[in-house]
Amino acid sequence: MAQGAGTAVSGVAFEDVSFSYSAGGAGRSALCDITLTLSSGELLAVVGANGSGKSTLARLCNGLLVASSGVVRVDGLDPADPDLTWDVRSRVAMVFQDPDNQIVGTVVEDDVAFGPENLGVPADEIRRRVDAALAAVGLAGFERREPHLLSDGQKQRLAMASALAMEPAYLVLDEPCAMLDPEGRADVLALADALAHERGHGVLLVTHDIADVAVADRVAVLDRGVLSFLGDPEDLLSDDAALTAAGLEMPSIGVLAALLRESGFDVPRRALTPEALVGALWH
Numbered sequence: 001m002a003q004g005a006g007t008a009v010s011g012v013a014f015e016d017v018s019f020s021y022s023a024g025g026a027g028r029s030a031l032c033d034i035t036l037t038l039s040s041g042e043l044l045a046v047v048g049a050n051g052s053g054k055s056t057l058a059r060l061c062n063g064l065l066v067a068s069s070g071v072v073r074v075d076g077l078d079p080a081d082p083d084l085t086w087d088v089r090s091r092v093a094m095v096f097q098d099p100d101n102q103i104v105g106t107v108v109e110d111d112v113a114f115g116p117e118n119l120g121v122p123a124d125e126i127r128r129r130v131d132a133a134l135a136a137v138g139l140a141g142f143e144r145r146e147p148h149l150l151s152d153g154q155k156q157r158l159a160m161a162s163a164l165a166m167e168p169a170y171l172v173l174d175e176p177c178a179m180l181d182p183e184g185r186a187d188v189l190a191l192a193d194a195l196a197h198e199r200g201h202g203v204l205l206v207t208h209d210i211a212d213v214a215v216a217d218r219v220a221v222l223d224r225g226v227l228s229f230l231g232d233p234e235d236l237l238s239d240d241a242a243l244t245a246a247g248l249e250m251p252s253i254g255v256l257a258a259l260l261r262e263s264g265f266d267v268p269r270r271a272l273t274p275e276a277l278v279g280a281l282w283h
């Protein structure tokens, strides 16, 4: 397959990327001069208020949208090059917010097989991929189930299995937990964590829940299309001004943890769930 301009740089790289939905770049840009890279084995959280540009950034990663200016590269390949569309999309898989909108198969295994079938993968290899993907998301044994009978959390994990069956290097998850109950949310978040840190995928996790940054290696904050913070989650979590400026709210567990820290308790800044807070106090 074509290898593009021959740049051997790995990762999903944004260089001075701007994007405007209106033709010719008139009006306000949805994204302004974004420079960042998602690497293999890394979980990069992208947070920001509604309308800050998170989904736009996600869609630029695999060519669903094309930069108005600047450069996006996926392992050196240009997602805007029509000849590279399939190569890029097999490297960067997307999972969206709505668990009901992503299912195409009438049974679970058909749904997972759909992507590799479209790529022309041989049948025995498809079987292997389907089994591996379902095992990876904790849905082994669900092969013949009807997707619409699954819980929302299971549907999202099915969507992630279908993405994994493409054997992508990178996964872009656009608010995958937004419509889930707390259990489904915790399962999907744990899976995102494992895919990056145990399986070596580069995972871009878009979220509006600041508690999710606890599992991230780095966090990017978008504020009205501008990258207002890129760095260590702990630095963001200790910067109330940066959080407030970006329209982000510290969850009440984080407020409680801050009060405990002020009182001399050794509570890490990433302890943003009840379980993590109890774990930190009980060690």
Ligand SMILES: Nc1ncnc2c1ncn2[C@@H]1O[C@H](COP(=O)(O)OP(=O)(O)O)[C@@H](O)[C@H]1O
Binding pocket: 021, 022, 030, 048, 049, 050, 051, 052, 053, 054, 055, 056, 057
């Ligand atoms: N299809 C579209 N056409 C025109 N404007 C859009 C479209 N999608 C999003 N926008 C605008 O682009 C900005 C960023 O949107 P989006 O990337 O969806 O933000 P987020 O995912 O953070 O909520 C917002 O001002 C939004 O209104």
Ligand SMILES: [Mg+2]
Binding pocket: 054, 055, 056, 175
């Ligand atoms: Mg969005």
